[in-house]
Amino acid sequence: MSTLTVDLPGRAYDIIIQPGILDQAGERVRALCPRARLVAVVTDDTVGALYGQRLTRSLQAVGLTAQVFSVAPGEPSKCPENLVKLWLELAQMGLTRTDVVIALGGGVVGDLAGFAAATMLRGVDLIQVPTTLLAQVDSSVGGKVAIDLPSGKNLAGCFYQPRGVLMDPETLATLPDAAFADGMAEVIKYGAIFDAAFFHFLAQRPNRAAVMSDIGQVLYTCCDWKRKVVLADERDRGERMLLNFGHTLGHAYEKAGGYQRWTHGQAVSAGMVAATRIGMELDITPPDTLWEIARLCAAFGLPTAIECSNEDYAAAIGLDKKSAGGDISLIVLEALGHAVARKMSKEELLALVDRLFVF
Ligand code: NAD
Ligand code: GLY
Numbered sequence: 001m002s003t004l005t006v007d008l009p010g011r012a013y014d015i016i017i018q019p020g021i022l023d024q025a026g027e028r029v030r031a032l033c034p035r036a037r038l039v040a041v042v043t044d045d046t047v048g049a050l051y052g053q054r055l056t057r058s059l060q061a062v063g064l065t066a067q068v069f070s071v072a073p074g075e076p077s078k079c080p081e082n083l084v085k086l087w088l089e090l091a092q093m094g095l096t097r098t099d100v101v102i103a104l105g106g107g108v109v110g111d112l113a114g115f116a117a118a119t120m121l122r123g124v125d126l127i128q129v130p131t132t133l134l135a136q137v138d139s140s141v142g143g144k145v146a147i148d149l150p151s152g153k154n155l156a157g158c159f160y161q162p163r164g165v166l167m168d169p170e171t172l173a174t175l176p177d178a179a180f181a182d183g184m185a186e187v188i189k190y191g192a193i194f195d196a197a198f199f200h201f202l203a204q205r206p207n208r209a210a211v212m213s214d215i216g217q218v219l220y221t222c223c224d225w226k227r228k229v230v231l232a233d234e235r236d237r238g239e240r241m242l243l244n245f246g247h248t249l250g251h252a253y254e255k256a257g258g259y260q261r262w263t264h265g266q267a268v269s270a271g272m273v274a275a276t277r278i279g280m281e282l283d284i285t286p287p288d289t290l291w292e293i294a295r296l297c298a299a300f301g302l303p304t305a306i307e308c309s310n311e312d313y314a315a316a317i318g319l320d321k322k323s324a325g326g327d328i329s330l331i332v333l334e335a336l337g338h339a340v341a342r343k344m345s346k347e348e349l350l351a352l353v354d355r356l357f358v359f
Contacts, residue, residue, distance in 0.1 A: 002220050006141065006227050008161060008234065015141060015165040015227070017219050022054045022168045025102075025129065026062035032164045033125050035098040039066045040090055042113035043104040044073040047131050050174055055104055055129065067093050071112065075259070078112050078148045080156070086116040100125045100163075106132035106179070107139035111157070114145030118160035125163045131171040133183020134265065137190070137222035140165050142230040142240075159235060167223075169215045177301070180208055182265025184300040185246070185272070187211075187218060190225045192272060192293055193245045196337030203292070206299035242339045245331040246272030249353070252316035253306040262306060269302035278352055279332035282342065289336050305357075313353045319346045 001018040016028070029039065039059050043052055048070045059066040069089055071077040090101070101124055103113035110128055117126035130140035146157025172180065191199030198221050205211050211218055226243075233240040250271030253262050262270075273294050279285025294304040317328060328349055329341040 002216065004220065004223050004227050006161070006230060008231065011161050013162055013164050015167060015223050017167045017169065017216060017223070019168060019170045019216075021166050022051060022129070022171070023058050025055055025127075025166055026058040026060070026064060028164065028166055029059060029064065029100060029102070029127060030062045032127065033098070033100050036100045036125070037065060038093060038095055038099040039064050039102055040093060040095060040100070041066055041068045041102045041104055042086065042109055042116065043068060043070050044077065044106075044109050045070050046073045047105040047109065051104060051131065051171060055102070071109070073108075075108060075148065075153075078108050078146070080147060080149065082112060083116055083119075083147050086112070087120060090116065090120050095120065095124060097121045097124055100127060102127045102129055103140075104129045104131065106130070106135045110135050110139050111144075111146050111154070114143075114160055114162070115147055115157055118145055118158050123160070126160065128162045128165045130165065130167060132175060133172055133180055134186055135183075136167050136169075136172075136219055137183060138186045138226065138243075140167070141223055141226045143234070144236075167219060169219060172212065172215065177208065178263065181300045181302055182263050184211070185265035185268040185297065185302055187222055188293070188296050188300075189243070189245055189268065189272060190222045192333060192336060193242050193331070193339035194225050194337060195221065196335070199292070199296070199336055203296055206296065208300075241329060241341055242331055245333075245339050246270075246275055248316060248328070248330055249274045249308075249313070252308050252312045255316060256306065256308040256312040262303070266303050267306065269297040270304060270306040273297065273304045274353075274357060275330060275332055277356055278330065278349075279342075281352060281356060282332065284340070284342060285333045286335060289333055292336060308357065310350075310354055310358050313358070314350055317346050317349055317353075319350055 004015045056066040101117035103110045128140035130136045143159045143161035146154040149155040246268040250267040253267035276290045332342050
């Protein structure tokens with residue numbers, strides 16, 4: 001077992017990484033929320049079928065009343081309709097301010113349940129039980145919760161830190177390969193932006209089985225970096241932006257594929273390679289870095305380039321018909337393991353992208 005503390009003043013919480021912790025969740029929830037009586041377990045149909053019963057049994061074993069609320073798997077579930085439905089169901093259940101919401105699942109469930117917990121009764125305790133690699137290394141830590149709106153992803157949301165994060169690496173055993181690879185894009189990102197030694201550690205483990213044999217260390221290292229960034233910049237006004245490495249152009253790729261063809265992780269992978277190429281063009285990134293990042297992403301079946309139109313790049317950069325001009329901070333690498341924000345005009349970035357990637 002390993003524990004990391006996100007030591008935010010007055011809202012400190014632990015990330016506990018422990019194989020089999022699902023079966024001890026009841027005791028953990030009791031300790032974290034001693035006045036709780038009811039627990040709303042929010043999950044999706046896939047995760048609920050795999051792990052819902054183990055979690056609810058463990059809650060019931062310590063005298064808690066657990067009720068499961070399940071949504072369809074996938075991004076479309078992070079929608080206003082499901083948020084309203086959850087509010088009504090939590091009210092119907094009789095949830096009070098001393099009760100608890102548990103998010104059991106990937107980032108979709110974490111973001112939806114988290115926003116419901118943040119807004120229900122002006123805030124009830126939230127415990128994250130992440131079950132995808134992406135949720136374990138990224139979305140369950142740091143308190144960003146949100147839903148999507150028809151006009152864009154994560155447009156309605158807030159910062160709401162959980163009371164605890166209970167992470168069971170064994171749940172990753174049932175994750176499809178594509179979802180595992182998606183999480184690896186974020187894992188590789190931590191190495192690229194903060195930690196060259198961790199990047200090389202991953203390069204020596206270039207497949208799922210090898211990563212899983214050291215999964216405790218991988219989760220710990222990523223969560224430790226996320227913890228440090230959140231402590232330095234909880235509200236995403238400075239250092240936390242470094243986590244956007246690969247995401248600015250990644251958004252263009254997700255859009256180019258109509259949010260269907262490319263997953264978020266695939267788009268981030270191609271986005272990290274593209275940002276590295278731009279960094280080289282600006283004489284910021286050493287040329288070897290491009291090959292190192294591309295090779296590691298490719299090892300996990302992630303794309304290193306995605307075709308994208310000038311219009312989709314322009315929209316992702318914020319240079320479409322609705323908005324024009326201004327600056328953008330592109331995250332680039334000064335070296336492997338050291339990211340910096342490079343401010344430039346949106347026009348300058350679009351011109352670079354046009355020259356390097358649009359044929
Ligand atoms: P997801 O939640 O859709 O999960 C991916 C798929 O894996 C789903 O079909 C799910 O049912 C299935 N699944 C989950 N756990 C499983 C398991 N253990 N075994 C088998 N199947 C399992 O996707 P995700 O990649 O976890 O999260 C993506 C979401 O996270 C996006 O909405 C994104 O915006 C959000 N996100 C949020 C933050 C944040 O800081 N809040 C950060 C990054 C991403
Ligand atoms: N996933 C980016 C962030 O938490 O800021």
